[in-house]
Amino acid sequence: MNDIEFWFDFSSPYAYFASLDIEALAVKHGRTVTWRPLLLGRAFQATGMQSLSRTPVRGDYARHDWARLARRAAVPFCLPDVHPIISTMPSRALLWIEDFQLELVAPFAKAVFHAFYIENRDVRELTTVLSLAENVGVRSVWDLELAVTSGALKDRFRQHTEDGVRRGVFGSPFFFVEGEPFWGHDRLPLLDEWLARGGW
Amino acid sequence: MNDIEFWFDFSSPYAYFASLDIEALAVKHGRTVTWRPLLLGRAFQATGMQSLSRTPVRGDYARHDWARLARRAAVPFCLPDVHPIISTMPSRALLWIEDFQLELVAPFAKAVFHAFYIENRDVRELTTVLSLAENVGVRSVWDLELAVTSGALKDRFRQHTEDGVRRGVFGSPFFFVEGEPFWGHDRLPLLDEWLARGGW
Numbered sequence: 001m002n003d004i005e006f007w008f009d010f011s012s013p014y015a016y017f018a019s020l021d022i023e024a025l026a027v028k029h030g031r032t033v034t035w036r037p038l039l040l041g042r043a044f045q046a047t048g049m050q051s052l053s054r055t056p057v058r059g060d061y062a063r064h065d066w067a068r069l070a071r072r073a074a075v076p077f078c079l080p081d082v083h084p085i086i087s088t089m090p091s092r093a094l095l096w097i098e099d100f101q102l103e104l105v106a107p108f109a110k111a112v113f114h115a116f117y118i119e120n121r122d123v124r125e126l127t128t129v130l131s132l133a134e135n136v137g138v139r140s141v142w143d144l145e146l147a148v149t150s151g152a153l154k155d156r157f158r159q160h161t162e163d164g165v166r167r168g169v170f171g172s173p174f175f176f177v178e179g180e181p182f183w184g185h186d187r188l189p190l191l192d193e194w195l196a197r198g199g200w
Numbered sequence: 201m202n203d204i205e206f207w208f209d210f211s212s213p214y215a216y217f218a219s220l221d222i223e224a225l226a227v228k229h230g231r232t233v234t235w236r237p238l239l240l241g242r243a244f245q246a247t248g249m250q251s252l253s254r255t256p257v258r259g260d261y262a263r264h265d266w267a268r269l270a271r272r273a274a275v276p277f278c279l280p281d282v283h284p285i286i287s288t289m290p291s292r293a294l295l296w297i298e299d300f301q302l303e304l305v306a307p308f309a310k311a312v313f314h315a316f317y318i319e320n321r322d323v324r325e326l327t328t329v330l331s332l333a334e335n336v337g338v339r340s341v342w343d344l345e346l347a348v349t350s351g352a353l354k355d356r357f358r359q360h361t362e363d364g365v366r367r368g369v370f371g372s373p374f375f376f377v378e379g380e381p382f383w384g385h386d387r388l389p390l391l392d393e394w395l396a397r398g399g400w
Binding site for chain 1: 246247248249250255256257258260261264265268271272368370371381383384386387389390393400
């Protein structure tokens, strides 16, 4: 268990920004990243919180903060026309890819984020998700298509989200290292320090 | 205007942790700290959020995070028996001290935080606030007592809180540098970088 669990919802801009940094952070500390998609809307039920975009004042701040983080990262971030979204389709696809071509999980996740936040593409759509999967090298897009529309993968992603909620994931991004929880893009510096010092 | 505005509610543990670091951060960048107390409960009305301690799951995480930050800062932090509180009394006192002995604002604010989070004292009480003020060197505690119970200071603190809310303060701590907003203890590293680079 030498990994950093990276829990996220594709619909979360802060998860996107974290996705730009998390792999370098992991490499720095000799770790790997385990990508854990979940439905944040389900997690919000546990806390009574709601989407940042729909929270007055705080939503304005978040939009300002996202633009600032984008300038810092030198990426042409743009809030998608349709946002937030229910991110089941790319999330289910990620879980399937994890089983069959583990090495493509990170490229696929990053391709989804890029399509959504840079290219303003609707990543809820099956055709978009399949196209992104094919582009990063998924061998059998036909099998993937069958899988993401099957009941088994629906149940698995639902269960996956429930597991996250049960373990205390209430926001995105959310990280665990050896069970230690870190919430938020803005906790990455503390996570970095935690790994460097081996905790405290 | 070469200052860092530090907006906070004495009832916020994250503000306490920020208070331990903010002055060193300001000195590092040749700046001063302007201490701006407000009533977070009023700010919550604008966003529909509520006290961390009263938010399921997220409250558990916050308590874990506070203990972790306390170990990191090597302070004997303990969540007070009565928490959260309505922090009007020490906040009004701070505004009065700002007018008459500006140099005592930081020592007084830190004394209040220390009394609350280390000594578990009830900083809502007039006698506690007056005692803390006297200890840090306030000359006329008698005048302070008259002031904090007067209508003028009540109105002023209320107006002060409204000013913060109008400018978008929705959480504690909250910082401004030349109008640029930073929310949260966990945004201090970004604020540090912003000051070092002169923004971006």
